[in-house]
Amino acid sequence: MSVVVWIVVASLVTLAFVTLVDRLPPAVSVVGFLVVAPLAVMFRSTGADQASVFSLLKMFAVSIGAAYVQGAKVTRLTEHPAGRAAGFAILAANILEAVVAEAAQGGWINAAAGLLLVLTQARPGTIDTATEGARRALRYPLGALWLAAYVVWNFTFLYARDSHGVRGSYAALAVVHLGVPLVAMGGRSERFITFRALALTLAVGVRLVAPFPPFLMLSSGWYRPAVASVLQGLSAALALAVAARAWRLRGAVSASA
Secondary structure (H helix, E strand, C coil): CCHHHHHHHHHHHHHHHHHHHCCCHHHHHHHHHHHHHHHHHHHCCCCCCCHHHEEEEEEEHHHHHHHHHHCCCCCCHHHHHHHHHHHHHHHHHHHHHHHHEEEEEEECHHHHHHHHHCCCCCCCCCCEEECCEEEEEECCCCCCHHHHHHHHHHHHHHHEEEEEEEEEEHHHHHHHHHHHHHCCCCCCCCCCHHHHHHCCCCHHHHHHHHHCCCCCCCHHHHHHHHHHHHHHHHHHHHHHHHHHHHHHHHHHHHHHH
């Protein structure tokens, strides 16, 4: 199976997964996500990368994030400042994990872009839940520009990440777990974070438990230094644009106060 065919198949499977979980009774999926991380760690592959500290921490972090977005549908989490702050902190922590990992490998430009995304993340008070049809849904309006910067930053991180001396191995996986939420949100950017949490939990779980074909196809042949430089530049430019916009909005609010 070629990497391109794998991306198509994996995207369809992931889209079906996030759609199904989003429609499941939230209490069922919350329990599932709380137990999936220990199970994934217990049955993880013996490969060195899959057992790395970053991978293990990421499994727990994304599972907690997925449990949060599902739990918010059946609790009053988003009605309390502490509950909304928890959602903000979960996303920020997931970004900071990658920032630290990238900085440790010398990727200072993209690490700085990731840090800017944390600093310009929409405030916790914007997180809420609403009834959509017969279901409740978590909403976090991060904004189209911030989402674009986040997607480019995250893809750049995985494209340039050094795994056993090989870069670009997880670029194809990044296409799947970044692309599917963009499709699943149906043009509603406030729903991106829900589908992102669900898709990423599946992706990290597969990377830990079954990091081999046909479950996971590596794309190490994709890496080109020139492409990595362009991606880093684009990531930095978008992050700076987000920061500039946040600064202008802050100034406008201060002027009107």
